[in-house]
Amino acid sequence: MLERRGGNRSTLMHYILVAAIICILITTSAIGSMQLNGNYIISPSRDVSSYVRPQVLKQLEWEFPPGFEPGTFQDYIKHRPYSKAHFIAPYACEKRSKNSKVDVSVLVENSLYNSIEDNLLQYVHDLESMEYVASVELLAGGNPEEVKSWVRDQYNEGASGIFFIGDIPAAWAKVGDETFPCDLYYMDLDGLWVDSDEDGVYDVHESGNGDMGPELYVGRLFVSTLSWGSEAGLVNDYLDKVHRYRTGELVVPWRGLEYVDEDWYDMDVHLSDIYSKNVSRYDLGYHTTAQDYLKKLSLGQHFVQVCAHSFSGGHHFGTRPTEAVAYANVYVYSPSEREGFLFVGSDDGVKVWWNGENVITADVYGKGWSADEYKTLVHLKQGWNRLLCKVSQKGGKYLLSARLTDLSYQPFDDLTYQTSNPLVAGPEAPYIRSWLVNGFHQDVPENFYQYLTTNYLGVNESNVVPEEGEEMGGCVWTRVDNGYPY
Template sequence: MIIYFQYKNIGGKMLLLATLLVFQAPPLKPVPYYDPQGRLPSTYENYIAGQVDAPFEATTESLHSIFPADDNLVLIFVNATLYPLIQTELDTYVSDLSNEGFASKVIAVSGGKPADLRQILQVHQDSGLVGALMVGDLLVAWWEDGPHGEDYPLELFFTDLDGTWADNNHDGKYDYHSGNRAPDIWIGRVYASRLTYDSEEHLIKQFFQRNHAYRTGQLQIQHRGLVYNEITWYPHDHGMNYLYLDITMFNDENTTTAYHYKNQLRLGYEFVHLIAHSSPWVSTFFLDSGAMGGGSLFNFEIPALMPNAAFYFLNACMNARFTEKDNLGNWYLFAQPWGQVVMASTSVMYGVPYLTTVYRALDNDSCFGDAFLKWHKSNYSRHGATCILGDPTLKISTAEPSLVRIPQVRHQPTAPLDWTEFPFDSSNFVNGNPDIGCSDGKIRIVFDSGRKVRADTYWSWFNGSNFSQPESIAWHEYYDLFPACATDATGRFWVVWQSFRDYQSYDHFQLFSTYYYDGHWSSVQRVGPIAGYHDVQAALGAGSDDRVWCAFKSWRNGQADIWVSSAQNGDTWTNPTRLTDNSFGQISPCITVDQDNHPWVFWSSLANGNWHIQGRHYDGSHWLPMFSIDTTATNSCPRAAVDNQNRVWVVWHKWQNSQTDIYYAFWNGSNWTDPAPITVVSADDILADITMAEDG
């Protein structure tokens, strides 16, 4: 017995209703809508207020036929203003479609009503039309008063071409559907105008570039699937076994947490099937018997996380509500480096016990559009709001990544230390993103925790026998996450984290810092000016002087780069310096400081479908040119340290040969050694870290 909400827009106000639903083992259950911030989706009235009422114009920009003609016509609708900005990428896409047996017509569109687009689709229905791709900010149809009282964007309006649709109360939303109501074609949306971490033009260009790379075998991705059943009504693989031999599945409620799920996304799965309590912006994870404490995956985490997955089925309420600002489904799609297709719902979603039809069709060489349509024809009455974000013409690649010869393992085969496990925290809430440091002779740990529902940064220290009770660091209501720590030569224990505290509308992350010195915490200060950027993923380092260095990732000027700042003797932070300035995606910076008090910054950089380990070094007066340490396969999450010979060591995890191993290299004073493995096992070793021992 569960209480669900319903809502209704009446006179521009939201009316909330509580409904007690009693189920007796039904085949389908509505997945509860849940948003930890209590947000509700915007209404049709909100959406239409932002639209410009203009006459409908549609111009055919290109027509590519295939001979002999067959039933494989794809219409590509593109926003007329956006079209010239992405024409090069669209030309490549059209060429790819032709090579795979699709005819296509590119139509630039502006103004009008949803019915105008549907009419064009109907005109082409007898010309072999199989589906359409809608690129950019195009017309959206809405349905009024869904099963739970909500209004929602309705792609079924465009896919059912021979049914009857009507807006009987003339409020702009369809409320009547009769006749042959099953979908006839498929539709995909490439819709980035509501995302704020990057420009629409850049996001869509990147999407089509990696689409081409996947089609042509340039993207190496593991042929395996992840089934993540946060809601355990259906504790099986939903039919994914028809598509993959290698499936990882999680069902235990105390295992399926936000922190655990995010780490799984880093491992690399071609296909992710998630069922979770959600809203348009967040998926929330509960513990056994529905207890709070599993944490949440927020929309703003996806661009920084850069999940290693190409395809998603999100059995998660409203994740595909693409009209919402920074909606979660679109961030899965547009986040580098892999996003291709997301299947999810724009409305409250019923549980989907099986997706066998889709997985079997994909295994039989169907494109995503055909596979989805085959399932949707039998499930539209319950799942009418389920849709495709991304490219429905794609097929699962059958190309196996090429095997690479792995160098000989060079490391101490027996651990020189005996490890003792200490209980750290008994909270029922999820703790994540730990960093470790030392000051005043004490080992200190900083981490973020959801124990007050909204994430906050905590610390604890080791007194020789156990860890202290965790305490909040500069508590604030609005999401303090991903702390990093370091101690300068004066004994100041610095902590930097990302927070919304300057942006209570959750628009922009900024970095903030404080330090613990002489028994108390300093006042909180911002790292860099407040300027509407997205500053995330801080890393700290300090040498033998009174300066501390902070490297971080930032979205500025429409691209993600690595930046660095420093603070001396507890003073304010310097104006950040950009270390990268290219079109590649950068992620996971780390920093260490050598014996000359010169910082070294490392990161992962996406280029040509692979993640490279790169870095830069400050020589005391300026930053030296960028260098690469490993440019083969997929390399992620570098960490660095300096030994007593002033050699700089870097460790990271590398995916190749269908497994993930730990690699290392070091700077010997004149060059970098060749990357070499620390582990080579038929399992996934990830997220290594490194520090110097007492003997150097």
């Protein structure tokens, strides 16, 4: 329980931003829309003397994967320079048959071959037992042009797919300001690829004499940059796992997992076209976490589609809720009876009760947060008053701010705020930054404008007097402390 009582008081604004939750979990969120004037956070036509100087943020640093930094083409070439390619046939493979279901050509890094030979041969035999036809060649050195010429030869002989194992040279492409490895270069055999400035990166991709799409598929098993095993060990583990799957020893349930983080919550993945009703979709914003994702994987999935910001070393899952409603409750102590203004800002819509009376309703969507956007006259009783805010959320930022002023628009300097039992309190800063929050996920995109009109608590919203840890509407009131006045 937190409070701030009399004495010398600053005139800091009474702000809180609530990054609301789905059910129990809570997170805080920084504002990305505030304006800076000098070193002060201000809003239009306000006296900056009542605003707090923001803390200086520590410079961001790259932390993962350890020992690595985001790679560039120059870094890649430095550690893996292109050279003349030497293709080696390790053994004679069965001649391709026009009646084979699929032709697969496997290209293996020469220096890796001896360490994986047994498992690789087993992989080829498993393919042949399923009436596939596979060929294997080794590559020493190499560059994208020669590797693509080899791929084209395989395609002309009937191959519909290529499997790279080990450090097979990667072609790099540039789109806009982004430069990246691009195996589409090997898949698109009739398109035009041009390195216009001869820096080793393909910056032009056109249809040429064909189109810009792939003529065959290319898979790549490249593990040398991983840190939890040797390269040969990881490749052998993978090939052994494939063998156990093909022979029925390793069984994967026939179901799919769509794990969709906040930025893609309204995107259709369509795994149901393959797995019918055997698809689990998770797009719950706050609840799409790394821990939950690993838990879902451990259940066994035949196919997983992850929609999240990622890089070569991992996935990033955000913490903002989507398609949700959150209630934020706080108690306000006034030493005297008086009138004042209540200012509220929200993203998206908001419904506000002051001492049980609905004083603000703004059922809106698609706008950003703005401080003091909504204003209403309120009566402060002597003693404890109750402020309840209900915030609707579609996607993106999820923000709420509230403050109280006198009739001259000056912040009160003698108010006390706390989240639970008003009879017990401790010191608190001169702005609202602690709330009891209760959130509900509402996974019906078309029902956004019913979020604020639907009662999720199961009791009269205007009369709720929640306690920390109390269950209401199937979810739990949980305390959130923002730690900042904005």
